[in-house]
Amino acid sequence: MAAIPQAIHQNQKINLLEQIDRKKLFARINKIPKLQSSRIVFYDGNKLIELRPHPPMCMANKLTVVIKPKEKQEKIVGQNLEVNRQDNSSFYSELASTGLSCGAAVLSWIAVGGSSAAIPVSGGTSAAITILAWGAATASSAQCANSAYRLYNETDYGNSEMNAWLDSQAWYNSTTTVLDIVSVAGGVAAAGATVKMALNLSKSTGKSFKEVLKQLTRHERKRLTEELIRAQNPGISNKALKMFVNAGKYPKRYSNLEISSSVRLQLKDAMGAAFSFAGSASSGIIRSPNRIPEMGIAIIEEFETW
Template sequence: MEKSVKEAVKDPSIGTEIASTVLSCGAAVLTAVAWAASVGSVPLTGGMSTPLAVLATAGTVATGLQCLNGLVRMVDIAFNDGQYIDWVDTQGWYIATTSALDIISLASLGGPLKEAVMTYKTMKSVSSLKVIDWLKRYPRMERVRLTEGIIKQLNPGISNKTMKAMIRAGKYPRR
């Protein structure tokens, strides 16, 4: 049995499948983290990060499907000698679907990840609280400073007078 496992791992197709599945599942974890960060930042940004949260959702679903696909392929190699893989790899719909999932997952990771990093930096620069305490007990003055920091980040060069007018007009939340 030990010899057959070593031979199976040496087989190029199983090695490729393992590597591909590890990458897909790792990307699924990263996009899930980006999704959580972008969804968590929606209320803090007054809804400004909603489009990025939608992109992160699409990326999380796409990479999750890629991870599931890799796991199914590995199970097929282990228990069915890869017969299903041989058939499905020749199907046009399968190639198109996996290519679309690749494009969606790559495109969706960039925006939310950038947004999460930008929000984190802004929150860290205006807050003395630890990251874990941000959503638990955020004082009013901290929320005001955070809101102003995010508005300035989104509108470089905005004056305080214009920013206050936009807040009064309801374009941005008060805090």
């Protein structure tokens, strides 16, 4: 009678073999360069089932990967760290990092594309800040591309060992740090312009961003416009200011829409800076998932003796 439960157990093992996505399994094994041309076999406790043969070529040392279902209370020793590193959580952390880097790139492009079309409420953006904005857009785009490549490496089609190897290289860390600095410098410049705008706004209106986005009175808008003209022309006299306004060089007062659009743009720049910081902070975080293996994997090397 003991043969019946044993047969059921055997059937379960065969079902497990059928459930294995072989393409995915081979891809995961192939990610380890030394195992790329290895034979893969499944051992159900009684017999060996060959899943992939050795390639038809001469090799010095033939490797065989043996996969065996884990028995109850069976201990598995000597886990392969390289395989464990290809955990799904690495994929998700790279995905989050890509989202942040590309989000920062989007916002820095908004700053580059939008700032030239808006009134500089900050009192006029200087050439230095414009160049920093270009630099930030370049650096964040490079980081976006780098994160996207790392994300590809974490998929079944790439090589996740590559990410681990890159993280261990000093030159790679230096390069990404430089990109971070440029990106963050652009963010700081944008944040600086936002602070300058906040000072201009509070000086002339005494109101917060939120209140400015809602509505300003005619008088407040006139005061803000005058403050901005003064900021752009330091030391300008009241008479000269009025002459500029009468000549049509500057408006008498900016409309609510114009002011709120500029404030929004500045807020987006500040958000871009926040994204850059978050992107920098999230990279390099080491995660160590503790997954319980359900399969035992052994690697056997064949060699000939004479």
